[in-house]
Amino acid sequence: MLQTPVVHKRTSRVIFFDLDQTLVQSAAPTREALYEVLFRRVQEHNPTVYNNYEHFKQLCVDLSIRHNGNARGWQMLFGLPDSWTYSVYEDAAVPMANAVREACKPDQQIVDELMENRRRGIQQFVFTQSTKSYCDIVLPHLNLDSVFEPEEVLHVNWAGNKLKTDEEIYKQLFTIPEVRHAALHDLVDDNLHNLRAAAKYGGCRGWLNGGTLPEDMRPYVFQHHPHIHNTLSALAA
Structure with missing residues (x-):
């Protein structure tokens, strides 16, 4: 079943939607x-x-x-x-x-909501661990290419798909090689600044340290990637 997209609690202007926890991996x-x-x-x-x-x-x-x-x-x-x-x-x-599409039929209202948000001018981003090749091909068949612009599809890093420069990391917001996966539903708080990597997501998500990370990765992440903090602050403003 699809999970309701996480909406920024303070302004509702920015929505982060986890494709892998919903559409791509739904069945x-x-x-x-x-x-x-x-x-x-x-x-x-x-x-x-x-x-x-x-x-x-x-x-x-x-x-x-x-x-x-x-x-x-x-x-x-x-x-x-x-x-x-x-x-x-x-x-x-x-x-x-x-x-x-068949697997997501019971939750078509989520896709409808995404489309309505687009019509209302709400900025939306989708996080995915899937390759760009997969998204480029599959999203149009789900009619989601009309919802998300290419720069709004954010590929979090996975082994074998390493990004090279800080500029690429900046463009993707949370493509952080050291973290491997930004767990969306533990990512958004009132200030949009708090990245938590809870152990419940486990090794299958590619976490370091044998499948677990400290619950609060904020000091580490923002020490090494301060531009991410600045970008998120601007989005939430």
């Missing part, structure tokens, strides 16, 4: 089409290594949980060319989008 079948395409590619590349689809799918699921970065992790494990990343998502885009 396991949404990934089935991707696994099927990937399996066909692996078969073409090296048919003698993985020839059982169910076993292969379980490997993919386990890899996703352990490394929190599907495409790059799959490429490394299966020895696939880097150039395949986008085309794998492209081949699977329509069936994946259909699966996501």
